[in-house]
Amino acid sequence: MRITRQLKIIYMLLKMKLSRNMAFRFSFFGVFFVDGSLFLIQLLMFSTIYSQVGSIGGWDRSQMLFFIGTFSLINALNMFLYFFGVISIPGKIKSGELDLYITKPVNSLFHLSFESMDIGSLPLVFASIGILVYAASGMHKQITILTIIGYAFLVFMMLVLYYDMEVILRTIPFFVIQASSIERLEGEVITLCMKIPGTLFKGAFKFLFYLVLPYGIMATVPTQFFAGTLTLVGFVYSILIAIAFTAFTFAFWKLGLKCYKSASS
Amino acid sequence: MNIIHTKNLTKTYIRFEKEEGLRGSIKSLFKREKIVKTAVNNFNLEINEGEFVGLIGPNGAGKTTLMKMLTGIISPSSGTISVLGYVPNELKNAYKKQFSIVMGQKSQLFQDLSAADTFLLLKEIYDIPEDEYRKNLKYFIDLFSIADYLNVQVRTLSLGERMKMELVAALLHNPRILFLDEPTIGLDAVAQKQIRGFLKEVNREKGTTILLTSHYMDDIKSLCKRCIVVNNGCKIYDGNLEMLFDRYQTHKMITVTFDEATSYIHDFNVQIIERNPFKLSFMAYRKDVRHIINCIMTECEIKDISIEEEDIGNVVERIYSDKGGALIEEIF
Numbered sequence: 001m002r003i004t005r006q007l008k009i010i011y012m013l014l015k016m017k018l019s020r021n022m023a024f025r026f027s028f029f030g031v032f033f034v035d036g037s038l039f040l041i042q043l044l045m046f047s048t049i050y051s052q053v054g055s056i057g058g059w060d061r062s063q064m065l066f067f068i069g070t071f072s073l074i075n076a077l078n079m080f081l082y083f084f085g086v087i088s089i090p091g092k093i094k095s096g097e098l099d100l101y102i103t104k105p106v107n108s109l110f111h112l113s114f115e116s117m118d119i120g121s122l123p124l125v126f127a128s129i130g131i132l133v134y135a136a137s138g139m140h141k142q143i144t145i146l147t148i149i150g151y152a153f154l155v156f157m158m159l160v161l162y163y164d165m166e167v168i169l170r171t172i173p174f175f176v177i178q179a180s181s182i183e184r185l186e187g188e189v190i191t192l193c194m195k196i197p198g199t200l201f202k203g204a205f206k207f208l209f210y211l212v213l214p215y216g217i218m219a220t221v222p223t224q225f226f227a228g229t230l231t232l233v234g235f236v237y238s239i240l241i242a243i244a245f246t247a248f249t250f251a252f253w254k255l256g257l258k259c260y261k262s263a264s265s
Numbered sequence: 266m267n268i269i270h271t272k273n274l275t276k277t278y279i280r281f282e283k284e285e286g287l288r289g290s291i292k293s294l295f296k297r298e299k300i301v302k303t304a305v306n307n308f309n310l311e312i313n314e315g316e317f318v319g320l321i322g323p324n325g326a327g328k329t330t331l332m333k334m335l336t337g338i339i340s341p342s343s344g345t346i347s348v349l350g351y352v353p354n355e356l357k358n359a360y361k362k363q364f365s366i367v368m369g370q371k372s373q374l375f376q377d378l379s380a381a382d383t384f385l386l387l388k389e390i391y392d393i394p395e396d397e398y399r400k401n402l403k404y405f406i407d408l409f410s411i412a413d414y415l416n417v418q419v420r421t422l423s424l425g426e427r428m429k430m431e432l433v434a435a436l437l438h439n440p441r442i443l444f445l446d447e448p449t450i451g452l453d454a455v456a457q458k459q460i461r462g463f464l465k466e467v468n469r470e471k472g473t474t475i476l477l478t479s480h481y482m483d484d485i486k487s488l489c490k491r492c493i494v495v496n497n498g499c500k501i502y503d504g505n506l507e508m509l510f511d512r513y514q515t516h517k518m519i520t521v522t523f524d525e526a527t528s529y530i531h532d533f534n535v536q537i538i539e540r541n542p543f544k545l546s547f548m549a550y551r552k553d554v555r556h557i558i559n560c561i562m563t564e565c566e567i568k569d570i571s572i573e574e575e576d577i578g579n580v581v582e583r584i585y586s587d588k589g590g591a592l593i594e595e596i597f
Contacts, residue, residue, distance in 0.1 A: 005392070012389045019378055099338050100373045105361035106390050257356065261278065262339050264329070 009106055010114045017117045049195075059197055062138035063227050069131035070226075071194045071219035074155060076124035078162050084116035086166045090173040090180075093256075096263030109167065109253050139227065147226060154222040154235075157242040162218055164245040167253065174256030189215050197223070214241055268442065268474060269312035269335065274344035276305040276330050276498075304330040306498035307344070312476065314441070317468045319489030319506065320478045323582070327498040328478040332444050335476070336366050349441060362391055365435035369447035372427065373434055376420040380411075380430040383419070384437060391438035398437065405433040409463060425456030432460070436467060443467070445477040449484055461487050482574050486510070494584055502584055513580050517554050518573040520546045524566050531564075533557055548575065 049068075056064060089112055092098045101108040136143060169182050193209060198220030201209050209216030221238040224230035282298040283289050305327040312318055320328045333339045334346060337353030337360070346353055351360035374383045388398045406412050409429045414422060419430065428448060435443060445464070449457045465488060467473050479485055485492060485506065492509055494502035502509055518538070526542035534553065539546040549557050554572065561567065 009389050012386050016375060016378065016382060016386055019382060097371065099333070099368065100366075100371055102338050102356065103336050103361055103364075103366050104390055105358040105392075108356075111390075258340050258354070260339060262333055264325075 006107065006110060010110065013111070013115045014117050017115065018119060056197070056200065059199070062135050063223065064197070066132060066135035066139065066226060067197050067219050067223040068194075069128055069135050070155065070223050072131060073125065073128035074159055074162055074218055075194070076121050076128050077155075077159055078166075079118055079121035080125055081117055081159075082113040082163055083121075083166070084118050085113040086163070086170055088112065088116060089167075089170040090183075093173045093260070094263065098260065099262055102257065102260070108257070109250075113163070113167070136226070141228065147228075151222050151226045154225050154238065157239055158218040158222060161214060161242040161245055164242070164249040165213070165215065167249050168245075171249075171252050171256045174259050189213055193218065199224075211241070214245070217241065266314045267311050268314045268349050269310060269476075270347045271308055271310040271335075272345045274305055274308040274310070274331070274334065274346060275303065275342050276327075276334060276339065277342045278302045278304055303498050305334065305341075308498070308500055310493070310500070310503075312474065314474055315468070315472045316491060317464075317475045317489050318477070319485040319492040320476060320495060321480075321485055321492060322495035326495040328495050329446055330498075331495070332366070332446055332476065332478065336364065336444055337361070338366075362438065363440055364442040364444065365438070365440040366444040367431050367435045367446065367448050369428070369450035372419075372431060374419045374427065374430055377418060379416045380419055380422075380434070381415050383430075383434055387434055387437055393438050397439075401437050401439065402433075405436065408466060409433065409459075423456075425452050425459070428452060428456065428460060429463070432463060436471075436473070439471065440473065442474045442476070445475060445479075447479055448477070449479060449481055457481065457483065464488060482576075482580075486574075496584075509584070510580070513584050514575050515550060515583070516548045516575045516579070517551055518546065518548055518575060519554065519557065520544070520571045520573075521561055521565075522568045522570075524568045527565055531560060533560075 053061075053064070055061070059067065089098075092101070092112065098108070098112075101111050104111060165186070169186055172182060189209075193215035198206075198209060198216035201216050206216070217238050221230060221234060224234065278301070280300045280302055281293070282300055283293040308327075308331060310331075320331070322328050330339070334341050335348055335353055337356050340354040349360060349363055351357055353360065374380055375386075384398075384402065387393075393401070406415065409432075411426070411429055411433070414426055419427060422430065432448070448464075449460055452460065461484060464475060464477075468475050468488075475488075477484065477488060489506055491504065492502070492506040493500060494509070516536075519535075520539075522544050523542070527545075528542065533547075533549065535547040535549045535557070537545075537547045558570070558572075561570070
């Protein structure tokens with residue numbers, strides 16, 4: 001299917017989601033309120049961390065703040081775009097609701113992923129950009145258009161990688177009945193990688209968080225690029241890993257569909 | 266023209282059996298008893314374009330599994346399927362644009378929005394040209410008289426109204442094949458009748474091939490000339506519906522209610538279903554119905570009487586126990 005048509009459908013799904021949110025006025029404004037509050041709590045937590053830590057693993061305060069801003073941005077974009085759609089997949093596999101998605105002439109994975117975009121996460125996106133601007137201003141570094149484009153490109157690639165990881169874990173219920181414990185593990189790993197830059201991982205942990213569960217590179221690589229510390233090998237590696245995981249995700253999803261048992265009516 | 270073709274189509278599932286209780290649960294952690302369940306067994310099917318075919322059978326017979334394989338939702342374990350020249354489980358978009366499936370217990374409408382909103386999304390999904398979309402929508406609005414609740418939140422619609430919207434949603438892109446899995450389930454008699462009329466019209470006017478499963482005999486009888494009976498995953502009858510019912514719907518269900526307590530006893534050859542002083546329900550042979558009714562009306566003061574067709578499950582059971590497979594040979 002052409003990308004423009006795919007984007008058009010994603011745009012329609014966004015419009016539908018907006019309309020659905022507006023159908024319940026309290027829910028629509030409530031989302032802004034709840035997610036906005038969560039962001040404030042996050043800011044408080046960041047401030048506490050930075051009042052205690054000056055430098056970690058060679059990263060100064062601004063770089064560290066930029067790292068957290070980057071993770072926050074990736075996470076907020078994830079929440080805005082596909083998180084709520086992706087987390088609904090295991091339930092739809094178990095209940096057989098997936099049937100109707102499979103029979104539509106669009107990519108069923110995209111349809112599922114983008115039908116529950118969360119408008120309430122948009123303030124988090126803007127706030128994350130605010131953190132990034134603030135952190136960048138403290139870096140005393142000349143920022144060029146190329147730096148911004150390269151950073152945005154890497155954030156996009158890491159967003160794709162984040163998506164891949166979420167989908168892979170939620171494709172497992174095609175093969176086993178209960179996979180919720182894996183989702184809990186995912187939550188723990190994300191929390192860890194949100195707080196610790198990937199550069200701090202060594203040995204087996206580096207292997208684990210750079211290759212097996214590559215959450216460790218998601219915010220680290222764009223931050224390193226922006227700070228000018230990313231090597232060419234690191235740049236190419238992060239792109240390749242995102243491409244490899246994307247290819248695996250689609251193949252795994254396709255295999256999952258082949259094994260789909262639906263549910264009795 | 267033959268548009269649905271299956272050969273030796275089989276679907277097996279593996280189930281796990283566990284002994285009851287905690288001990289059984291612990292045991293099952295290490296060793297599980299596997300049971301292979303054959304949902305559809307060596308199924309051969311040919312359907313021509315424009316046909317309206319009824320698929321009947323008791324619960325768990327394999328009807329829905331067959332339909333899910335024809336639509337590509339699930340893959341067959343063995344055998345071949347070709348629908349409109351496509352292999353359904355390859356999930357090609359070109360194939361998906363040419364059919365629709367409506368499942369009575371699953372909705373494709375957004376519950377919090379109006380049906381019109383869902384139709385707009387489907388317009389994009391199926392890439393329906395604007396003119397065609399407007400023309401089709403008007404056609405279905407007029408046919409179903411749904412103009413008044415097109416823009417109403419779906420969750421506020423009655424079940425009958427919602428099902429009409431589901432059917433419109435399924436037909437907007439002019440599918441060549443419509444798969445219907447229990448579309449009238451839970452609907453009242455009026456809504457069922459409306460839906461039947463609508464389906465008849467679509468089949469006649471648009472030439473849409475329709476494959477219908479239903480537990481309601483009236484659906485099958487009023488819509489389908491051809492009927493396929495499935496039991497235990499096997500096809501046990503495929504042919505003319507009237508011939509099937511003439512031969513196997515041997516009984517009618519009669520329910521009589523009395524104004525006063527009555528202990529009516531007569532030596533009829535019937536099977537009593539329910540008996541109390543004010544009500545008598547029984548199954549009687551079709552050939553005896555007139556005589557029985559005459560006797561009861563002559564001998565008792567009755568309040569009401571109803572005569573219903575026998576439950577479809579009984580008919581299927583009878584066909585099966587009579588080795589209906591032999592009947593297929595006999596008819597063709």
